[in-house]
Amino acid sequence: MSIFVIVYYAALIGASCLAAFYKQRGVFMLIFSLTLVSFVLGIIGGAGALRLVATAAGVLALAAGTSYAFREFLIQISRPNLAKELRTAPLTAAFGMFVIFTYAIAGIFAPWIAPYGEAEVIGQAFAPPDQNMLLGGDQLGRDMFSRIIFGARNSVGLALMATLLAFVMGAIAGLLAAVKGGWFDQLMGRIADVIMSIPSLIFALLMLSIFGTGLQVIVIVVAVIYSPRVFRLTRAVAGNIVVMDYVEASKLRGEGDWYLVRKEILPNATAPLIAEFGLEFCFVFLLIAGLSFLGLGIQPPTADWGSMVRENATLISFGDITPLIPAGAIALLTVAINFVVDWMLFRTSGLKEQ
Amino acid sequence: MHDKFKDKEILLEIRDLKIEGYSDETWVPIIKGVDLTLHRGEVLGLIGESGAGKSTIGAAAMGYARDGTRISEGSIEFDGMELTTASESERRMLRGSRIAYVAQSAAASFNPSHKLIDQHAEAPVHYRIKKRMEAQEDAMQLYEQLRLPNPREIGFRYPHQVSGGQLQRAMTAMAMSCRPDLIIFDEPTTALDVTTQIEVLAAIRDIVDEFNTAAIYITHDLAVVAQMADTIKVLLKGEEVEQAPTQQMIDNPQEEYTKSLWAVRSFNSPQRYRPTDGSDPLISVQNVDAAYTGGIKVLDDVSFDIYPGMTVAVVGESGSGKSTTARCITGLLPPMSGQILCKGEPLPPRYKDRTRDQLRQAQMIYQMADTALNPKVRISEIIGRPAQFYGGLHGSDLKQRVDELLDLIELDPVQFYSRYPPELSGGQKQRIGIARALAAEPEFIICDEVTSALDQLVAEGILKLLDRLQDELGLAYMFITHDLATVRSIADEVVVMQHGKVVEQGPKDEMFKPPHHPYTDLLLSSVPEMDPEWLTTVLEERGVDNIGEAADR
Numbered sequence: 001m002s003i004f005v006i007v008y009y010a011a012l013i014g015a016s017c018l019a020a021f022y023k024q025r026g027v028f029m030l031i032f033s034l035t036l037v038s039f040v041l042g043i044i045g046g047a048g049a050l051r052l053v054a055t056a057a058g059v060l061a062l063a064a065g066t067s068y069a070f071r072e073f074l075i076q077i078s079r080p081n082l083a084k085e086l087r088t089a090p091l092t093a094a095f096g097m098f099v100i101f102t103y104a105i106a107g108i109f110a111p112w113i114a115p116y117g118e119a120e121v122i123g124q125a126f127a128p129p130d131q132n133m134l135l136g137g138d139q140l141g142r143d144m145f146s147r148i149i150f151g152a153r154n155s156v157g158l159a160l161m162a163t164l165l166a167f168v169m170g171a172i173a174g175l176l177a178a179v180k181g182g183w184f185d186q187l188m189g190r191i192a193d194v195i196m197s198i199p200s201l202i203f204a205l206l207m208l209s210i211f212g213t214g215l216q217v218i219v220i221v222v223a224v225i226y227s228p229r230v231f232r233l234t235r236a237v238a239g240n241i242v243v244m245d246y247v248e249a250s251k252l253r254g255e256g257d258w259y260l261v262r263k264e265i266l267p268n269a270t271a272p273l274i275a276e277f278g279l280e281f282c283f284v285f286l287l288i289a290g291l292s293f294l295g296l297g298i299q300p301p302t303a304d305w306g307s308m309v310r311e312n313a314t315l316i317s318f319g320d321i322t323p324l325i326p327a328g329a330i331a332l333l334t335v336a337i338n339f340v341v342d343w344m345l346f347r348t349s350g351l352k353e354q
Numbered sequence: 355m356h357d358k359f360k361d362k363e364i365l366l367e368i369r370d371l372k373i374e375g376y377s378d379e380t381w382v383p384i385i386k387g388v389d390l391t392l393h394r395g396e397v398l399g400l401i402g403e404s405g406a407g408k409s410t411i412g413a414a415a416m417g418y419a420r421d422g423t424r425i426s427e428g429s430i431e432f433d434g435m436e437l438t439t440a441s442e443s444e445r446r447m448l449r450g451s452r453i454a455y456v457a458q459s460a461a462a463s464f465n466p467s468h469k470l471i472d473q474h475a476e477a478p479v480h481y482r483i484k485k486r487m488e489a490q491e492d493a494m495q496l497y498e499q500l501r502l503p504n505p506r507e508i509g510f511r512y513p514h515q516v517s518g519g520q521l522q523r524a525m526t527a528m529a530m531s532c533r534p535d536l537i538i539f540d541e542p543t544t545a546l547d548v549t550t551q552i553e554v555l556a557a558i559r560d561i562v563d564e565f566n567t568a569a570i571y572i573t574h575d576l577a578v579v580a581q582m583a584d585t586i587k588v589l590l591k592g593e594e595v596e597q598a599p600t601q602q603m604i605d606n607p608q609e610e611y612t613k614s615l616w617a618v619r620s621f622n623s624p625q626r627y628r629p630t631d632g633s634d635p636l637i638s639v640q641n642v643d644a645a646y647t648g649g650i651k652v653l654d655d656v657s658f659d660i661y662p663g664m665t666v667a668v669v670g671e672s673g674s675g676k677s678t679t680a681r682c683i684t685g686l687l688p689p690m691s692g693q694i695l696c697k698g699e700p701l702p703p704r705y706k707d708r709t710r711d712q713l714r715q716a717q718m719i720y721q722m723a724d725t726a727l728n729p730k731v732r733i734s735e736i737i738g739r740p741a742q743f744y745g746g747l748h749g750s751d752l753k754q755r756v757d758e759l760l761d762l763i764e765l766d767p768v769q770f771y772s773r774y775p776p777e778l779s780g781g782q783k784q785r786i787g788i789a790r791a792l793a794a795e796p797e798f799i800i801c802d803e804v805t806s807a808l809d810q811l812v813a814e815g816i817l818k819l820l821d822r823l824q825d826e827l828g829l830a831y832m833f834i835t836h837d838l839a840t841v842r843s844i845a846d847e848v849v850v851m852q853h854g855k856v857v858e859q860g861p862k863d864e865m866f867k868p869p870h871h872p873y874t875d876l877l878l879s880s881v882p883e884m885d886p887e888w889l890t891t892v893l894e895e896r897g898v899d900n901i902g903e904a905a906d907r
Contacts, residue, residue: 244725244726244728245720245722245725245726246725246726246727246728248686248718249718249720249726249790251686251705252684252685252686252705252713252717252718253713253739253740253743253744253794254705254708254710254713254743255743263728263731264728264731267728267730267731268728268729268730
């Protein structure tokens with residue numbers, strides 16, 4: 001029995017005793033059941049499996065610590081009202097915010113952070129990681145790390161633009177439909193139905209094959225595909241607000257539709273719309289990554305996570321994890337945004353924790 | 355203590371109860387040390403304004419603290435069992451079987467997807483007190499005692515298939531299903547019309563008497579509690595003001611606060627009469643028929659006039675077409691036939707076709723101040739917008755006008771100028787609603803049940819304010835209400851509506867003198883009075899079997 005295994009069990013048992021002594025029921029149950037599971041794991045997988053568990057726990061603890069510190073940091077720097085809201089954020093949401101913050105920094109300062117240019121060939125194809133190239137080289141010998149950093153700018157920036165456009169189109173149409181009602185509402189609703197009835201990926205492929213794969217085309221096509229969802233949500237939310245007495249009072253005053261939308265409805269609809277924005281951003285991001293993977297998105301040599309997965313896909317059969325790094329970057333961002341959105345949805349829905 | 359119950363066994367004893375609520379990250383006291391003793395068979399009335407902690411005490415009597423509240427101190431002893439220290443499962447065993455609860459809104463408290471009788475039988479079957487068939491048989495008997503129509507079949511309907519008053523009685527029957535020792539009635543008739551309220555009150559009183567059940571009756575309506583309770587306890591902001599047997603409490607209240615509660619119904623505005631010089635009425639509703647899309651006629655040949663500077667009260671139970679008439683006048687619902695004249699000139703039926711000046715003439719104040727004010731807009735803008743929109747005021751002129759309006763409604767401009775509606779109390783919100791209507795400088799205001807969602811003291815303040823504004827600004831009001839006490843205090847003329855028709859109309863002093871139309875008579879005699887014997891007298895006059903049923907179609 002190696003020293004590691006002895007230390008591992010000693011730490012677990014010690015921690016569970018401490019938890020039990022301080023009457024932390026949840027923590028105790030967690031640690032002690034981990035101890036019991038580890039007995040079985042140790043017998044089957046040996047010290048290697050236990051090392052894996054220890055690493056995972058360490059990573060988790062590190063993430064939790066980072067999130068906690070980051071949340072405290074945000075509370076410290078924000079205004080009192082905002083700080084009060086932030087204090088209610090769970091650790092997962094803080095983690096999400098931290099990841100988004102990191103990505104934003106990487107994207108904005110990409111040319112200064114990345115050691116090489118995104119199209120610069122500096123080594124052999126599929127070079128293994130070394131001091132020069134932190135994550136190795138891709139299929140043309142470009143630095144993988146630099147391309148990931150630039151990818152944050154290109155992929156995320158593009159997705160952000162497309163989502164914003166989708167929101168502007170969908171939200172305006174939805175709000176007007178709710179206020180005007182009648183034929184305008186019907187017309188908008190049917191257009192949305194038509195767009196939604198076409199499978200999104202096929203529609204995007206079709207449009208991109210017809211109009212070419214320029215950046216503007218991608219943004220517009222993706223925005224058109226996703227605006228009906230925004231439209232439907234906005235119309236539903238606004239529909240509940242339009243029947244309120246204060247909107248009736250404004251209507252009777254003789255206010256125009258645009259005033260109603262801007263002053264009476266929009267301020268009351270922002271919370272669900274922001275939550276939806278986060279959610280839609282994930283879908284848009286995945287769609288664009290999917291398009292890039294199929295070769296119809298952002299064109300080489302521009303770095304983009306979706307196409308990086310495809311270009312390096314062959315490596316996976318050699319047991320190399322390089323193609324998984326951009327995929328992991330996509331997954332991490334999606335999960336992070338969902339954490340934040342969950343928290344926001346929880347707040348707007350007014351649910352109370354039991 | 356009431357002599358009648360002095361020698362009876364004590365059922366519930368609450369000592370020095372303190373309850374705290376969690377808000378803004380600290381625990382704030384809600385109930386600040388209340389004592390309560392309830393004997394077997396005694397009915398205790400709890401009254402006070404909203405926020406006085408009536409419902410919280412009612413829930414605490416079951417050993418229950420709502421989400422976000424906790425019982426911090428004191429003892430609650432139910433029949434020898436201490437509820438504050440009892441385990442959750444022990445307390446759960448009491449609820450439904452020995453302590454029952456009747457909620458304010460029966461419609462929201464019944465599960466819409468189960469039949470009434472199944473919900474009725476749930477508790478007895480669960481506690482193994484009765485078999486299902488036995489419980490159903492018992493339910494039918496209770497329904498009969500509560501004078502529900504068709505007692506053997508009504509239980510097999512779903513909640514949406516019976517009317518509000520019947521549902522409230524079915525809920526009382528359900529509370530009785532296990533023959534509990536204590537029932538807590540939390541404002542059971544507040545949401546009902548006066549004509550329906552009387553039958554529910556009679557039913558509750560009879561059944562509580564018959565099974566000798568103790569009850570805590572929570573309400574803010576003094577006249578109602580006078581009918582129901584043996585003892586009355588008055589609460590204010592989580593503290594007890596005083597407690598006394600009903601008759602003594604009504605005849606001889608000790609505390610200032612109680613006296614002010616009792617005095618509420620005394621406000622009376624002097625009656626005004628129509629001008630005799632033959633001038634045109636301000637608003638004239640002429641032979642209006644109206645229906646919602648595809649539905650049956652909601653209004654049938656409605657006609658009445660409103661003269662400048664006068665208050666016309668439109669009364670009737672819910673569904674009688676009062677609010678629909680208001681919608682026709684404002685132009686939200688174009689009438690099918692008939693017309694609405696403003697100073698002798700016909701108004702376009704749809705509000706979109708009216709000119710800005712026509713829209714300005716008629717303003718509206720709503721029942722629910724919560725939904726009538728946009729929660730995300732500052733007070734200054736809510737009030738300022740009409741002034742800006744109609745009067746074209748800007749900058750410092752606008753600010754001055756808003757300050758003026760806030761002064762007019764007796765709110766301090768400095769304090770309220772830049773606040774948001776959710777930060778205000780119900781009465782303050784209603785005042786802002788009034789200010790918004792005034793900002794348009796109208797001659798005519800429609801008040802749609804403006805006081806019915808407010809406590810009596812606050813409502814009194816609003817009525818006085820409206821009356822003062824009427825004198826100062828020469829406003830005409832159309833006052834929609836189902837509360838005849840309000841009519842009595844503020845109206846000059848009364849229009850009684852039933853099933854979309856005007857049943858009777860005339861000046862107030864004539865309307866409150868007999869002879870009446872039968873429906874007016876029913877409405878008038880259904881308004882609870884402070885006399886504890888009132889309900890008994892009315893029931894005797896009407897005969898036990900047809901109380902309130904006269905109002906049914």
